[in-house]
Amino acid sequence: MQMEIFQIVGLGLIAAVLAVLLKQHRPEIALQVSVVTGLIIIMLIMFKLASVLEALQGMAQRINVDTVYISTIFKIVGIAYIAEFGSQVCRDAGETSIASKIELAGKVIIMVLAVPILMALLDLIISIVP
Amino acid sequence: MDVNMIFKIAAVGILVAVLNQVLVRTGREEQAMMVALAGIVIVLMMVIKMISDLFNTVRTMFQLY
Numbered sequence: 001m002q003m004e005i006f007q008i009v010g011l012g013l014i015a016a017v018l019a020v021l022l023k024q025h026r027p028e029i030a031l032q033v034s035v036v037t038g039l040i041i042i043m044l045i046m047f048k049l050a051s052v053l054e055a056l057q058g059m060a061q062r063i064n065v066d067t068v069y070i071s072t073i074f075k076i077v078g079i080a081y082i083a084e085f086g087s088q089v090c091r092d093a094g095e096t097s098i099a100s101k102i103e104l105a106g107k108v109i110i111m112v113l114a115v116p117i118l119m120a121l122l123d124l125i126i127s128i129v130p
Numbered sequence: 131m132d133v134n135m136i137f138k139i140a141a142v143g144i145l146v147a148v149l150n151q152v153l154v155r156t157g158r159e160e161q162a163m164m165v166a167l168a169g170i171v172i173v174l175m176m177v178i179k180m181i182s183d184l185f186n187t188v189r190t191m192f193q194l195y
Contacts, residue, residue, distance in 0.1 A: 011133060011136070014136070015136050018136065018137075018140040021140070021144075022140060022143040022144070022147070025147035025150070025151070026143045026146055026147050026150075026166070026169070028170055029139065029140075029142065029143030029146065029169065029170070029173055030143065032139050032143075032173045032174070032177050033136060033139050033140055033143070035177055035181075036135050036136055036139055036176075036177055036180060037136055039177075039180045039181065039183075039184050040132075040133060040135070040136070040180075042184060043183070043184060043187065046184075046187055046188065046191060049191070050191055053191065053192075071193050074191075074192045074193055075192055075193060075194050077192060078188050078189070078191065078192025078193075078194050079192075079194065081188060082185070082188055085184075
């Protein structure tokens, strides 16, 4: 289980060498190599993350948290991962402005998702305050 | 996820670079351009499939529908 870090580091080093090799003549294919490396590493990590998510869900069910809130949190985490991935790829390619727009879109979507939770919190506060 | 994809893409890249150099040296600039374009398209096809796999995984894992 913990030994996978050696796999991932080795993979990253080899892919970095290949990307540097390709960068002189074919920069676009070097970008693709780095994209695919990132994809493979993220997929390796994602399957590890699944058990953590299941544990969190079980905990939420045990203490009777509303499933809407916990699934919203999962959605926000997923959106953050995807937006981070996309913006890093764009930044690697030298397109900093597109990267920051992707980040902006992720932030806005997360804010929209978080509005129901915020409203519930405000309702709670209003009901507490006399 | 298979690691072979990285080596496949790097091999396509090296092949395209060499073919491009040869075609440019022999004075066929437009065919060199076509080879470069074909390489990009082939690699993009592979990468797009993997990206859609990643998106589907994240979507099912974080219940994003």
